[in-house]
Structures are given as structure tokens and as C-alpha cells.
Amino acid sequence: MVSSVTKQHQYGIDPLNCKESDSMNVVLRDGRPDDAERCGVICFEAFKAISDQHNFPRDFPAPEPAIGLLTHLLSRKDVYSVVAEIDDRVIGSNFLWETASIAGVGPITVDPSVQNSAIGRRLMQDVLERAQRQGFAGVRLVQAAYHNRSLSLYTKLGFDTREILSAIQGAALGLEIVGHPVRPAKKEDLEGCNKVCERIHGFDRGQELVDAIEQGTATVVEREGRIAGYATAIGFLGYAVAENNEDLKALIGAAKEFPGPGFLLPTRNSELLRWCLQNGLRVVMPMTLMSIGLYNEPRGAFLPSVIY
Ligand SMILES: CC(C)(COP(=O)(O)OP(=O)(O)OC[C@H]1O[C@@H](n2cnc3c(N)ncnc32)[C@H](O)[C@@H]1OP(=O)(O)O)[C@@H](O)C(=O)NCCC(=O)NCCS
Numbered sequence: 001m002v003s004s005v006t007k008q009h010q011y012g013i014d015p016l017n018c019k020e021s022d023s024m025n026v027v028l029r030d031g032r033p034d035d036a037e038r039c040g041v042i043c044f045e046a047f048k049a050i051s052d053q054h055n056f057p058r059d060f061p062a063p064e065p066a067i068g069l070l071t072h073l074l075s076r077k078d079v080y081s082v083v084a085e086i087d088d089r090v091i092g093s094n095f096l097w098e099t100a101s102i103a104g105v106g107p108i109t110v111d112p113s114v115q116n117s118a119i120g121r122r123l124m125q126d127v128l129e130r131a132q133r134q135g136f137a138g139v140r141l142v143q144a145a146y147h148n149r150s151l152s153l154y155t156k157l158g159f160d161t162r163e164i165l166s167a168i169q170g171a172a173l174g175l176e177i178v179g180h181p182v183r184p185a186k187k188e189d190l191e192g193c194n195k196v197c198e199r200i201h202g203f204d205r206g207q208e209l210v211d212a213i214e215q216g217t218a219t220v221v222e223r224e225g226r227i228a229g230y231a232t233a234i235g236f237l238g239y240a241v242a243e244n245n246e247d248l249k250a251l252i253g254a255a256k257e258f259p260g261p262g263f264l265l266p267t268r269n270s271e272l273l274r275w276c277l278q279n280g281l282r283v284v285m286p287m288t289l290m291s292i293g294l295y296n297e298p299r300g301a302f303l304p305s306v307i308y
Pocket residue numbers: 019046047050106107108109110111114115116117118119120121122141142143144147148149150152153156
């Protein structure tokens with residue numbers, strides 16, 4: 001862990017405040033690769049239920065992408081997983097991304113037939129306890145702002161609201177910003193990119209960037225011969241950091257698509273939001289960035305990812 005995040009913050013759970021769903025014989029255990037299909041279907045159904053209920057676009061268009069994501073997560077060594085069962089039947093899961101100094105939660109999903117019975121609370125407590133055992137300085141997540149239950153649950157567990165976000169979607173802009181050239185990121189850019197991230201967030205997110213470079217989705221923006229910002233992707237699962245809004249506009253303008261429901265833009269960055277809207281992009285839904293433990297107020301322009 002880097003020096004700027006050395007302070008350990010205690011964000012433990014008050015055991016006296018634990019709601020027991022014992023009457024339902026809920027058992028928690030580590031996730032396994034063969035949980036992917038069942039957990040993926042629950043993930044699809046759980047998000048579908050809330051988005052349909054509120055008339056917002058679905059996070060996953062069909063079960064398969066959710067199963068694909070969970071297959072990937074259950075195979076990663078740097079992602080901790082927990083599964084909830086009732087009578088040996090899986091009814092929910094949660095994940096903790098352990099890829100940087102600040103851990104990320106999600107996706108957490110509970111079978112709609114047993115929601116609102118304290119199972120989500122237990123799955124959240126489990127990953128928070130794991131984060132504390134592993135010595136993470138803080139934990140973050142992004143929730144759908146229209147979902148009163150998750151907002152209430154996370155707030156009761158100690159999470160603070162840090163940013164109101166707007167998920168943005170639309171056709172690729174195909175725009176260049178003069179003086180801010182964008183190109184695909186290479187392995188050699190890692191050091192320069194990490195420096196930008198450290199300046200803005202106080203820690204680097206190099207591992208996620210390495211993955212994105214390997215997948216060919218990462219881009220960098222240069223100014224006066226140096227890296228002024230980068231994106232792992234301009235999309236739901238990607239994040240971007242940049243020294244200023246012009247750099248970020250260049251990264252957004254160069255994106256070939258915005259994968260997932262949309263990319264997440266801090267709503268109070270009115271100038272950037274206005275620029276996106278003026279260029280024909282649309283607001284899809286409101287979301288909230290929440291965190292517990294150490295949080296460094298970003299010192300630059302940024303787009304968070306939905307998970308980490
Ligand atoms: C979000 C989710 C994981 C929560 O799990 P759950 O088992 O339904 O929730 P729980 O019963 O454990 O906790 C809900 C808490 O919110 C409280 N709550 C619910 N609605 C509330 C409201 N409108 N105002 C205040 N409190 C509210 C409940 O009282 C409960 O608090 P308590 O634990 O102190 O009693 C689950 O609903 C789900 O899968 N939703 C769909 C997918 C999703 O949105 N995932 C989260 C992505 S960030």
C-alpha cells in the first residue's frame with residue numbers, strides 16, 4: 001500500500017446491531033466457480049426486479065452477461081466472494097475487489113423472493129469484516145440512487161455518500177480536443193498513469209490498469225509530452241482520471257463506445273456534464289458513490305467505475 005493511505009481506519013461492524021436471519025437458516029460460505037450460474041441468474045433477476053419496478057434501464061439485458069461477469073469474478077484471486085444459502089440452496093452473493101488500497105464492493109444481489117430479510121445486511125457485513133481483516137484503509141461502492149433499500153442499508157452500515165453520479169449513455173462522439181491527443185495505453189505508460197492517479201486519488205490503481213491494457217480498452221491523453229490522464233474504459237466497469245476537464249473530454253470524445261448502462265460522471269462536475277449533454281449524450285440514471293473508512297477527496301477530474 002502506498003504511503004498516502006497508510007492510516008488504518010476502523011470501520012468494524014457493531015455485532016450488537018447484527019440482524020439475525022437465523023430463523024431462515026441462512027449460511028454464508030466462500031464462493032466457488034460452480035456457483036457462477038446460479039449466482040448469475042440471481043444477479044440478473046435482482047437487478048431486473050428493481051430497475052423494472054422503477055422504470056429504469058436494466059443493468060444486464062439477459063442472464064448470460066451476469067453469469068459471465070460472476071464466472072470471471074469467481075475465478076479471480078484478487079476478488080473475495082461470499083455466497084448465502086438457505087437449506088443448501090444459493091440465495092445471494094457478494095464480492096470484494098481487493099485490487100487497490102481501497103477495496104470495492106459488488107455486485108451484491110439477493111434472490112428477490114427473500115429480499116428484505118436481512119440477508120443483504122449479512123452479505124455486506126461479511127465483506128466489511130473481510131476488508132478489515134485484510135487491512136484495507138477504506139471500502140467503496142456505487143448504488144442506484146433510486147433504490148431506497150440499498151441506500152438505507154449502506155448508510156446504516158456506516159457508509160457515507162461521497163458523490164452523486166449520473167450514468168451517461170449515447171453514441172460515440174468521435175471528437176478530438178485540440179492539444180489533448182488520445183492514444184491506446186501501453187505497458188510503458190503504467191508509471192506515468194499511476195502518478196496521475198496518485199495525485200488525484202492518493203493511491204494508484206495500477207492492477208486494474210494492467211488488466212485494461214491487456215484487454216486493449218485503456219487509453220491515455222497526453223499534454224505537452226506527458227501523460228495527463230487515462231481511462232481503463234469509458235463505461236460502467238471502467239474508470240478514468242485526468243488533470244483537468246479538457247483531458248477528460250478528450251478521453252470521452254475518443255471512446256469508441258460506452259460499454260454497459262453508461263459511464264459514471266460526478267454530477268457536481270457541471271461543466272463536464274453540460275459538455276456531454278451539449279454533445280448529445282443522455283442521462284440514464286442517478287447513482288451514488290459511497291465509502292466507509294479513508295476517503296481522499298479527488299484532486300482532479302475523474303469518472304469512477306461502478307465497482308472499484
Ligand atoms: C440491495 C440488496 C442486496 C439488499 O438486500 P436485502 O436482503 O433485501 O436487504 P436487508 O433486508 O438485509 O436490508 C435492508 C435494510 O434497509 C432497510 N430499509 C429498506 N427500505 C428502507 C427505506 N425505504 N427506508 C429506510 N430503511 C429501509 C431495512 O429496514 C433494512 O434495514 P435493517 O437491516 O437495519 O433492518 C437486495 O435488495 C438486492 O439484491 N437488490 C437488487 C440488487 C441491488 O440493488 N444490489 C445493490 C447494488 S449496489
